[in-house]
Amino acid sequence: MFRVAIEMLLHDKTKYLGLLIGVAFTAFLVSFAMSYFAGFMTRGFALVSENPSAKVWVMDSAVSSAEATINMSNSSLGIVKGVKGVEYASPLYLGDMTARYANGHFQSFQAIGVDDATLSGAPKPANLLRIPNSVIIDSGGTDGKLQTPIHKKDMWAYNGSHLNAATRELRYGDEMLINSKRVVVAGVSHTIPRFPPRPLLYISTSNFKRLIPGEKRYITFIMVRPAKNISPQKLAKRISKETGLKAITSNAFKKETVMWYLINSEDVGDMVNMVVLAMLVGFGVTGVMLYMFTYENIKQYAVLKAMGASIKQLTDMIYTQVFIMAVVGSGIGVGISALFGEAISSASFPFRIMWFAPFIGFLGVFIVSITAAFISLRPIKTMESGIVFKL
């Protein structure tokens, strides 16, 4: 009877193709939307991802994301270094800086201050930050925000700002003013884009303090590498216990950051709502299409039942058809999502296929398909086989 079920499914090519497109589109929609969302969230913890050697992150006990932070006392670095099992600890300073460009425009940056001695946390070649007053800039997922005039006459003009002057991308040697102090672009990096997108400015600690002198507390995070004889989890617990600071593994910090976005960010909440809505619409359409397919074939099932096919055989036939549709359709949908995602992620769109995106795509389609099959079985179970004489 499986063969009969498959023949029935494939007989009307147009209908089959329509169903296949419907199921594939749903799977595509779900896996693509989830991958897109995962891509955004990955950008949300980009700071953690771009420091892979820091297995443990230490922060103020109230901090629960890489996005909303408060600084710790400057002595905390020494305290953490004193904890047994800490092989290496390096501070990271986060702050906001507004830079004035040569044509008079200004731009806000997230400043990332790195340790003077080790330059740990700076993009390569980090050594550029040893040049006096130097910074490394990064678009951080933005577009067209790192601009300076093309012509010298439009730079730092004595007659005021040249806001409408033609511009080009900032590059090595260009100058900006931060807090009325001169900084030189020593390099342009291309690290992981941020969510929300914002230009980044990597800077040494001493330069950081020179540009923002009023701050009392400079340390936002301490990045820790554990000694070989201790796991990151154990060391994190030990640091928390001995210092009173919050210490968690990098993976846990990433998860906390995602949770923080889900709870606190209205933008992310809107995105989640859109993803859920897309999923519901896709699932609804798929369910109705599958139900209609079975219902339209009810005459054939009635004939089979009249000829002696048991309810179990008919049920198996319907589940076979739905299973095939779900496997082929969601395979195509998830495949297209992966290919499409690969294409757009190379154009720097946030897209990251994590295990759960295709999984939920497949699972969702399966659940909906089985539900549709279950519902469409009802008229088949309850039909009087006598209708075969009226067909």
Added chain:
Amino acid sequence: MSKIIASCKDIVKTFNAGEAEVKALQGITLDVYENELLMLVGPSGCGKTTFVSVLSGLLHFEGGSCELLEKNIATMDDATLTAFRGENIGFVFQAFNLLPSLSAIDNVALPLTIKGVQRAKSLTRAQEMLNAVGLNAKEHIKPSGLSGGEQQRVAIARALVHNPKFIICDEPTSSLDHKSGQIVMELLTKIIQEKGASMIVVTHDNRIYKYANRIVHMEDGKITKVAL
């Protein structure tokens, strides 16, 4: 006297159409004998199709008793009845009711497929039946590629492939021209003579009355006349 294959006594069947109650069968009593071709005739809506639906276990009834092949079909549960039908009854429908997705040979093999007969065996048997109805060269053609007469012959082959003891034909010639109708009836007559089965044919087509052993006239859910 021949053995009784089907025996119905005082069959009552009522349909509810909204608030109105329609008495489709009002105490039908009828026996069908072995090797008999019985025709059930009467105006539209007189209860012919309802009666064969009841007799074949496709429709439940409220009153009376009905035995088919010495089994009381009123007491069988749905699963047993379905299996019984698959084993013992063959159907030929007015609209053929072939599965459009299957070739002629696969359509014919369906009753055997349902019973779980091995595919090779069921195809061999189906081919024999197609040969018997004169469609040996068209086994791989789907119903849409066959004429009405050919489709009905496929349906007949399907109804007989599992050697049923009882065959029910609902208006088997109404969708066919006169010539095709005669061919189909000759085929049915020949086959029941060879196989020793019994057959009820529901029809309006008086051109095929000559093939009947008995003709039962129905009107308003009752048998009004039995003609030999």
